Amino acid sequence: MANLTLSTRAAAEAGGDALVIGLVSGGDGASLAPGHGLSRKTVTHLKAVAADLDLTAKVGEVTAVAAVPGVAARVVVLAGIGELSTRPDTEALEGIRRGFGAAIRTLSKKKKVVAVVPGSSAALVAATAEGAALGAYTVAKAGAPATDGVSAIAIVGPADAAARRAVKRAAVLAQAVAYTRDLVNLPPNLLYPATFVDSLAERTKGSKVKLKSYDMKQLRAGGFGGTVGVGQGSANDPRIAVLTYAPARPKASIALVGKGITFDSGGLCIKPAASMVTMKSDMAGAAAVASAVLAIAELGLPVAVTGYLGLAENMPSSTAQRPSDVVTMRGGKTVEILNTDAEGRMVLGDCIALASESAPDAIVDVATLTGAQVVALADTAAVMGNDDGFRTRVLDAASAAGEAMWPMPLPKDLRPGLDSINADLAHKGGVEGGMLTAGIFLGEFVGEGIPWSHIDIAGPSFNDKTPSGYLPKGGTGFGVRTLVSLVESYA
Incomplete structure (x- = not known):
């Protein structure tokens, strides 16, 4: 079970083995989800990668990019989360869960991962944290403790009380789902x-x-x-x-x-x-x-x-x-x-x-x-x-x-x-x-x-x-x- 925490550090400065950022679809193609706070140089680089690879930002599309300028993490992972409106509905929130879950699932060999909330609302914090924590689950062999899997996930987002409650709830839910699994x-x-x-x-x-x-x-x-x-x-x-x-x-x-x-x-x-x-x-x-x-x-x-x-x-x-x-x-x-x-x-x-x-x-x-x-x-x-x-x-x-x-x-x-x-x-x-x-x-x-x-x-x-x-x-x-x-x- 990965340790889930809320971080107030800037995404670019957050250390870790991987930094996961949402990628959204729109009329102009795939683009970075809001809330990342990255520098113009970093954004330009990632947008160019997304264009060169013809990324669509469909839910579940996961792309790892190494050596991204202006970012402390070793790898930046672009997680497709589909369309994202200013007031996401239940379908959009589920797209965030699935998108971040898919990204974390591909990082089972990493230990510390940072996930950036694609916005500032408590609902977005909850969806990001739930998806990331649920995606970090790994199956144990014949009842033995799981050895692979992400051990720590830092959620980069707002530092208010609602966000803290959302991350705490996500951690409890993920632990309960993991026990069921x-x-x-x-x-x-x-x-x-x-x-x-x-x-x-x-x-x-x-x-x-x-x-x-x-x-x-x-x-x-x-x-x-x-x-x-x-x-x-x-x-x-x-x-x-x-x-x-x-x-x-x-x-x-x-x-x-x-x-x-x-x-x-x-x-x-x-x-x-x-x-x-x-x-x-x-x-x-x-x-x-x-x-x-x-x-x-x-x-x-x-x-x-x-x-x-x-x-x-x-x-x-x-x-x-x-x-x-x-x-x-x-x-x-x-x-x-x-x-x-x-x-x-x-x-x-x-x-x-x-x-x-x-x-x-x-x-x-x-x-x-x-x-x-x-x-x-x-x-x-x-x-x-x-x-x-x-x-x-x-x-x-x-x-x-x-x-x-x-x-x-x-x-x-x-x-x-x-x-x-x-x-x-x-x-x-x-x-x-x-x-x-x-x-x-x-x-x-x-x-x-x-x-x-x-x-x-x-x-x-x-x-x-x-x-x-x-x-x-x-x-x-x-x-x-x-x-x-x-x-x-x-x-």
Whole structure:
């Protein structure tokens, strides 16, 4: 994790292995973003380089220039950030995040990097700092500490209180996203329900967050039949972990629920081998929720937040649950199992029911839930819910955070597809609208009158393609920033 600081030194004088400056596009071609404070001689040199190389300043375009006159840094890196208006909108701010993230990502062999804010507003400081810090992440090998990567990032920008708060917040967010990415990237022989809880215990030491966990005996006694059923086929028993942050005089109470399937083989309805390759990432929702609660506590937001993590390993064995089994969920509803590879909704159902018992002001669940989400929306998450106003609030938080999400309905005419002659409901519907019927199923466990939203992150939670912007290959940490932004909207 790179150390992120705010610097008031002039960009030209700031030492370091590299100086990153935004490059913006316009009618006259690529030009340096405002706020750099460089001398005319330096600007002339960089403009000539940009023209000679036909740079376009498109977001993600990264160009390193050595031996730039009038600059102390060894290398100047021009980071394409696209168009930049005097009052940048959310799309432009995301372009800054991605542009600076891409630049920092290419500098993994450097230790100290300086990034210049393309302007003077706190929003620009925040976008620059977030992009740079998120781009500095490097994947550790098999759980060992990462050795490569930028170790220090100085953000050159205004020195006012708003800028300092923006950089501090960016550092907290980046640390939270990095923790999520680390958990997702861990191999499943190292991360299973018990070790997930162990990691949370280590993280919560000395923090404002309290941890409680349910082991198999407590899960059975507590009526968590969905979680028990999913995990009973594995040698690694399931867990439910509860993270509680309770500030004095909170302005609201929010429950966050995360799917934490540490490996999903499909159970007895086993997946094809190729479909299992990325199934260590099926706990990305739980990782995002845990990291968000920790970040919210560190930021000291005046909102009570409780995270509920449903942790299980879905494996085939002689003790695994079968299609046609009927289980009793937390709260007493019975569910007929139709396909053991639709396991995430079972742990989520238990956790949503548990969360509802505390009557929070709202519930949000985050899950790598359906392949149908990937088919429909690719790397854009789907947002569903029982309250249009609250769903819009979640979408607004995602937009402010720079995470792509799209509203989806929960059509009432699909509900009969979950009818069962053997139980209160079947745990999945037919082929049509699989993403939506999964959401409808989860809605059955939400307490009466509680606004609830379901975020399906199956697509954007894991990047198995080429790294881009501030996204590395592997776990992306998607959802953490949206959850923090949502809670901030209540503060």
